[in-house]
Amino acid sequence: MTSERLPPYNPLRFDWERGARTGVHECVFCDGKSAEQIRHILATAQARGAQLLLTRLSAEALEALGGEFELDYCALSRTAILGGLPAAGEPSEDIALVCAGTSDLPVIEEARRTLAFHGIDAPVYADVGVAGLWRLMSVAEELSRFRVLIVVAGMEGALFSAIAGLVPGLVIAVPAPVGYGVSERGSAALNSALASCAPGIVTVNIGNGFGAAAAARKVVAAYHPEISHRVD
Template identity: 40%
Template sequence: MNQNDLTKILSLVAKGSLSVEDAKSQLKNISFENIDFAQIDHHRSLRKGFPEVIFGQGKTSGQIIEIMEKIIIHEDIVLVTRLEKEKAQKISSKIQGTQYFEDAKLMWFKKNEPKITGFGQILVITAGTSDIPVAKEALLTAHAMGNEVKSIFDVGVAGIHRLFAHQEQIMTAAVIIVVAGMEGALPSVVAGMVKAPVIAVPTSIGYGTSFGGMTALLGMLNSCSSNIAVVNIDNGFGAGFMASSINHVSVA
């Protein structure tokens, strides 16, 4: 349930168009709903401005379907992350209106196209083509949350002139997400160019001593650029969510 739904119910009660008992019935699951294997947080939209997101990894397609069906009753959008293609196909056969993005391993159900409510543009940059799946997860998450999102792919430090060719676009972004594996140097370079907050996303891309993204993670955490924040390895969703949160903060 979102703020508009709550306002509508309270307004109807105030006008006498909705009885208190009917309002109580509609609001009984406003906090959370226990369905045995999951306790669905229907209150999250009111607290955080976006519904609970379903983490698909480790859940069966049947569990995801049941959770989605419960959330859809109350929300205009449902997001599922870390979702394999086989599960996505089973879900799509049961719930009409879903869309699956195989490269990002992300699915959404939308009743309406998200309204742009963010104050500026979010820019997603990758060091390499191999980083794009994680970047797509960030991009789609930020878009679903009501942001204008653009992308620049494959502009890593091995050919830094490619990055500088996009300098004007980089300088005008409100929030920048930089996704990189290997040694993870690109976020520091980008952060040194701009005053905007930069969210660094280390990926597990790289050879042996990249240690599944640990080298990139540690490099980003030790960046000398002061406007960098770092999320977990391959956590495109977390980067997109944080970028949206920043982009929705009103400056008084």
């Protein structure tokens, strides 16, 4: 018999002050956590009246919580928000989200909801992969207006270099865990992002939409120190 109960010591040391200290709140990576651990974190946050972002929360884990908490859940990105998203404001003029194909949307949504949780409503430019280069060129002028572009692509990851060669903004490359053969689980896209000869690309780990959004949030804060932190 196995038990999901917490061990007889406190395994959780949540960083409630991270948002005020760094501008990016500590969020809950749920993969690998038991339902009881997630429940304990949510109960603690709820008692504090704090909003909380959860990532990689599976539908099974959500069901195991038994509807005890009011969570804004997105099945596509496997993210949930305790306390709800802030009201949508004007679309950001600093950050845009771009993806090569619809298979990349789970990563895009993780990044988009992370930004929304931090008060940034970033527009999405979807399905502009280089297999139909006209799709990218049709939005290239619009993309050139943004300071930061979070770009998600799988397969060969050619979109990273293509965009970085067209726009003045910083490109944050997120290899998507899609593809097969040599491209399986984003490995080729990761190597493409790291090996790109187009200047102005930085790369996060495969599928790390959250990390890309956190980095973009920090870049924008350098331009706009007045951007408010979400206070727990």
